[in-house]
Amino acid sequence: MSHPTIAALIARSNRLGSDPENTNYAGGNTSAKGTDTDPVTGGPVELMWVKGSGGDLGTLTERGLAVLRMDRLRALAEVYPGVDREDEMVAALDYTLHGRGGAAPSIDTAMHGLVDAAHVDHLHPDSGIALATAADGPELTRKIFGDRVVWVPWRRPGFQLGLDIAEIRKQNPQAIGTILGGHGITAWGETSDEAEAASLEIIEAAARYIESNGRAEPFGALITGYEPLPEAERRAKAAALAPFLRGLVSTDKTQVGHFTDVAPVLEFLSCAEHPRxxxxxxxxxxxxxxxxxxxxxxxxxADASIEECRARLTELHESYRADYRAYYERHATAASPAMRGADPAVVLIPGVGMFSYGKDKQTARVAGEFYLNAINVMRGAEAISRYAPIDEAEKFGIEYWALEEAKLARMPTPKPLATRIALVTGAASGIGRAIAERLAAEGACVVVADLDGEKAAAVAAEIGSTDVAIGISADVTDEAQVQAAVDACVLAFGGLDIVVNNAGLSLSKSLLETTAADWDLQHKVMARGSFLVSKAAAKALIEQRLGGDIIYISSKNAVFAGPNNIAYSATKADQAHQVRLLAAELGEHSIKVNGINPDGVVRGSGIFAGGWGAQRAAVYGVDEADLGRFYAQRTLLKREVLPEHIANAAFALCGPEFSHTTGLHVPVDAGVAAAFLR
Incomplete structure (x- = not known):
């Protein structure tokens, strides 16, 4: 980072943005003004660096800054056509950019550029918004801050708001910032440290006042029966409701979910004022x-039964959709964007917690974090006054702002498996790992399940953050652990769409050498394990009402009779027929069930590394190191089968091109004629 002003701005932004008490994720923006060398004239040029549209202060880097020329930005004030043409000013900002300009300027750029201060912060702290939404916010602001902080009545973000704050700064030279009615705070300073100190002074003073002067029960008295359920009970209830809820809120478009049962949410839902x-x-x-x-x-x-909850949620969802459509129709004009969908983004369940939804896990999680911010804001406002948010018409104006619509239109095209949630068993190595990695790369959220939980967690961490993948321990032979794996999936991501039965082991023995214990173990892991996973998953898929995919990683051995392989091949044949049986049974629920029949996958395989490779090499009279090449040479294509080839088939089966295929077994064996399907 070559410029010291930029370095100070990034450091300040990261400090402020990393503390949720200062601002919400991706909320607010910071700026700094300074001079740099104009590469054309070689002379100095006054610039402003400001967080661009869509960035996050806590993780901001130089690439996330918009860079604008101050002379051209100030000149916009002379041609500003008024509040009725605010949107034109955002487009005009493009003509003030310096060089390539960096990130796209946000709607708040004018607030930073027009205020006569070298450094400006605009933040959304819970304590500040509590004041901003208090019914007597102007009076409280004067009481808490005197003339150091000035109240600004609600105005939609834009150029006029920038002019308003600039005038306040001019008329109140002693002020360090403002409370923006219904919105947040803005603070400034002549140095980066001064701006940061001003921001923190406003945030902390507001928080102290609320803490010292707030009433004891801002949400009202506790409601008998609405107290939080014990942790295990509430999470079990959440897991039972999650698939059903996801089906409801995906009426217009499929969404990914997030669940939280943090104390502030449970407290809010247990108090009398939460419905209001x-x-x-x-x-x-x-x-x-x-x-x-x-x-x-x-x-x-809280103690309502699952059946009662489902019935009532169905009724409430219908009412919510009707109310949302009525809200849209009350305020929409001929120029308004089309309604984006009438399903809720947040669902609150007393005694249990909060479900939030979005186009991906991060969006769903952030929606939940923002509603938690809103609960904190309501608590603060109700503690010292009365919560009075901006009115409905203003909310509609922002929700269906043409600028917001344009931002949505700039979003990249979703990946093929976006919004889909996958559970892959035996996914800490080999085929399972390759499938988990491929599904995640194609946009799915993935639960990496394996007997070795530590390895599963490590694989998930390599795939991505917990917004993309999580790792869990699961023994597929244990019915309770299988159900726990499905519960973990629906609590992590809201539901379930894709199940890959891959967990397995292999014993290479002749008939006379195979013991009853060998036979039972082989069938327990793969035949019984696949059955248990499919049963638990199918229950969630049916309740979700969104269809889905169940994929079995079977084997060419399901149809090919090789030597010294009785237990393994017989259980693979069991799995292969489970595919046909479940395809026939689950089709009415739009659940597709398909299988993949690989040839021996040697490289990267946990099974082969665990002794199976040595056993099979001995059967065929080759060195274990040459087993992959041996398998390849007996195929029609003379190619070795690798884990990623199986992953390709898994993606194809659950991707959009195979939407009408079920009951199929796909050979991925490079051509083993004896294993041709008949």
């Missing part, structure tokens, strides 16, 4: 853009 406050919705634009104007709130006590 939830109905008021969120206020900060960053909040309701991700959470929608209101959540769906189940109005049943």
């Amino acid at each position: 406050l939830a109905a008021l919705g969120t206020s900060c634009p960053d909040h309701f853009l991700r959470t929608k104007v209101t959540p769906l709130v189940l109005d049943l006590p």
Whole structure:
């Protein structure tokens, strides 16, 4: 980083953005003004570096900054056509960029550029928004800060808001910042340290006032029966409801989910005022853009049965959709974008917790984090005053802002498996690992399940963050562990779409050498294990009502009779017929069931490394190191089969091109004529 002003800005941004008490994920922006050398004239040029659209302060780098010329930015004030043509000013910002300009300027750029201060912060702290949404926010602001912080009545972000704050700064030289009604805070300083100190002073003073002066029960008295369930009980109930809920909220388009049962959510739902406050919705634009104007709130006590919850949630979901459509129709004009969908983004279950939804796991998780911010805001506002968010018309104006629509249009095309959630067994090595990696690369969220939980976690970490993959321990022979694996999947990502039965082991023995214990172990892991996984997964898939895919990693040995392989080949034949049976049974639920028949996959295989390779090499009279080449030479294509080849087939079977295929076994064996399907 060559410029010291940029270095200081990035450091300040990261410090402020890494603390959720200062601002929400991707919320707010920071800026710094300074001079640099104009590469054309060789002379100095005054510039502003500001966090660009869509970035996150906590992880901001220089690439996330928009770079603008201050002379041209200030000149825009002379041609500003008024609030009715605000959107034109965002387009005009492109003509103020310096060189290539870096990231796209955000709607808040004018706020930073027009304020006469070298460093400006705009943040969304819970304490600041609590003041900003308090019914008597102006009076509280004067009481807490005197003339050091000035109240700004609600105005939609844009050029006029920048002009307003610039005028406040001019008229109040003693002020260090503002409380933006319904929105957040803005602070400034002549140095980076001064701006940061001003931001923290506002945040911390507001928090101290709320803590010292707030009433004891801002959400009202506890409601009998709405107390949090014990942890194990509430998480079991959440897992039982998750697939059903995901089906409901995916009426318009399939969504990924996130679940949290943190204490503030459970407290909010256990108190008398939560229905009133939830109905008021969120206020900060960053909040309701991700959470929608209101959540769906189940109005049943914590001990309501799963059946009662499903029935009532169905009714409430229908009402929510009708109410959302009515909200859209109340405010939409001929110029408004089409309604984006009427399903809720946040569902609150008393005694259990909060489910949040989005186009991917990160979006779903952030929606939940933002609603947690909103709960904290409501607590603060209700503690010292009355929560009074911006009105519905203003919310609609931002939710269906043409600029927001343009931002959505710039989003990259989703990957083929976007919004799909996969559970892969035996995924810490070999075929299972390759499949997990491929599905994640194609956009799926993946649960890496393996008998070795530590290895599963390591593989998941290599695939990506917990927004992409998690690793869990699961013994597929244990019914309780299998159910726990499915529960972990639906709690992590909201549901389940793809199941890959890959866990296995192999014993290479002749008939006379194979013991009953060998036979039982082989069948217990693969035949019984696949059955248990498919049964638990199918229950979730059926409740979800979104279809799905179950894939069995069978083997050419399911149809090819080789020597000294009685237990393994017989159990593979069992798995192969499970595919046909389940395809016939689950088709009415739009669940496809298919199998893959590989040839021996030597490289990267946990089974072959565990002794099976040495046993098979001995059967065929070759060195173990040459076993892969031996297998290849007996095929029609003379090619060795690798884990990624099986992963290719798995992706194809659950991808869009095979939407009408079920009950199929796909050979991935480079051509073993004796294993041709008949």
